[in-house]
Amino acid sequence: MTTKTKRLITLPLILTTLLFSVSACSNPSAVNTNKDLTEYKQGQADANKSAASTEKPAFITKTVATFNEPWAMTALPTVNNEPPKLLVTQKTGELLIVDTVTGTKTEIAGSPKVAYGGQGGLGDIILAPDFATSNTVYISYVEAGKNTDDNKFGAKVIKATLTGLDTDTPSLQAITSIWEQFPKVKGQGHYSHRLLFSPDGQYLYISSGDRQEKTPAQDMSVNLGKIIRLHTDGSVPADNPFMNTNNDIADQFWTTGHRNVLGMAFDEKGRLWAHEMGPRGGDEFNLIEKGKNYGWPIVSNGRNYTGTDIPDHDTRPDFAAPKITWTPVISPSSMSIYDAGKYNDFPAWQGNALISGLSSKALIVVSFDKNNGAAERYRYDMGERIRGVLNVDGQVWLLEDGTKGRLLRLLPN
Numbered sequence: 001m002t003t004k005t006k007r008l009i010t011l012p013l014i015l016t017t018l019l020f021s022v023s024a025c026s027n028p029s030a031v032n033t034n035k036d037l038t039e040y041k042q043g044q045a046d047a048n049k050s051a052a053s054t055e056k057p058a059f060i061t062k063t064v065a066t067f068n069e070p071w072a073m074t075a076l077p078t079v080n081n082e083p084p085k086l087l088v089t090q091k092t093g094e095l096l097i098v099d100t101v102t103g104t105k106t107e108i109a110g111s112p113k114v115a116y117g118g119q120g121g122l123g124d125i126i127l128a129p130d131f132a133t134s135n136t137v138y139i140s141y142v143e144a145g146k147n148t149d150d151n152k153f154g155a156k157v158i159k160a161t162l163t164g165l166d167t168d169t170p171s172l173q174a175i176t177s178i179w180e181q182f183p184k185v186k187g188q189g190h191y192s193h194r195l196l197f198s199p200d201g202q203y204l205y206i207s208s209g210d211r212q213e214k215t216p217a218q219d220m221s222v223n224l225g226k227i228i229r230l231h232t233d234g235s236v237p238a239d240n241p242f243m244n245t246n247n248d249i250a251d252q253f254w255t256t257g258h259r260n261v262l263g264m265a266f267d268e269k270g271r272l273w274a275h276e277m278g279p280r281g282g283d284e285f286n287l288i289e290k291g292k293n294y295g296w297p298i299v300s301n302g303r304n305y306t307g308t309d310i311p312d313h314d315t316r317p318d319f320a321a322p323k324i325t326w327t328p329v330i331s332p333s334s335m336s337i338y339d340a341g342k343y344n345d346f347p348a349w350q351g352n353a354l355i356s357g358l359s360s361k362a363l364i365v366v367s368f369d370k371n372n373g374a375a376e377r378y379r380y381d382m383g384e385r386i387r388g389v390l391n392v393d394g395q396v397w398l399l400e401d402g403t404k405g406r407l408l409r410l411l412p413n
Helices: 013-024 033-054
Strands: 059-067 070-075 085-090 095-099 105-107 122-127 136-144 153-163 171-180 192-197 203-208 226-231 253-256 261-266 272-276 283-288 324-326 332-337 353-357 362-368 374-381 386-392 395-400 405-412
Touching: 059 095, 059 395, 070 122, 070 386, 070 395, 070 405, 085 122, 122 192, 136 171, 136 192, 153 192, 153 203, 171 226, 192 261, 203 261, 261 353, 272 332, 324 374, 353 395, 362 386
Parallel strands: 261 332, 332 386
Antiparallel strands: 059 405, 070 085, 085 095, 095 105, 122 136, 136 153, 153 171, 192 203, 203 226, 226 253, 261 272, 272 283, 283 324, 332 353, 353 362, 353 386, 362 374, 386 395, 395 405
């Protein structure tokens, strides 16, 4: 799809005044017309640049490949300035390497057995901070319970070594368990299981949804409805906010009171942001800060699906309030912070959050301010449910949702 905008060129006032004085001057010999023309052209160029930095950029989309229920993507390190190759997960359990030039997909053997159904299946994938030397990746997925947990489900996180990248038979080896949701419960929704490393590569953040059970988000004896913070080996950092509370599982928690966090990202200033789906209205964009409680299900700017009211955030200032709420909902599904990198396709987006929307069928652009605030800047109607968005060195990639979900590259127009 192509989004068109009208470019407005604004000439600085000083140049307008200069041109007027030139045309009105009674002594042409007093005017250096070549210099004026040069300054005019330079001023016009500066004005063009200024307008381009603030307007809503237009783009067209290029289809690269098609997938069966894609869920997440990440980029492999580029080699010799070649175009990126992406790792893409499909909910049904497949992990694929995608050549973004040819669209060729190569399946990686050794993926874990997943409990596919509802919102469950193969989930997120990210590269370890030391991937260049270790070839380690971290993967989330949903597994089925056994014995007393029969017909119950929960998210799990593993790390594995990705071998054979330069062959036709890549595979996952040396799989190690890192974390899992506790307890496993019935139903197949709100796993969340997004993964993110801190900018310094020391900590792994995991979003753990409330599993559509609401009350676990405030229950300190279970790790549902929380954002988790661990070392890269799965151990618990000593400075986590709920350490030394005689509650081993709470040691994992970074924040509490979450519903369904499907996007997390650090901005240019190192602040952690997350969005989560509200119920009937009230999708949220939150600044995630150590030890804070975000209120679900006690407060929400949405309503229950039955239509009954939930107290708004402003009724309980003891809970952290969202910086943005959306009603109607946008159904945010992933997030990536734009950084110009080598390509810088969209300089107007520098430092902004790019959010993919499912029910909104949109790409939403959010800006930040120095006072820890945020605001929706604008959105693009994409015509399809958007499952994922990824900035790679200044290029932007989108994943559509569904059985014929396309991988799209956005091309400046």
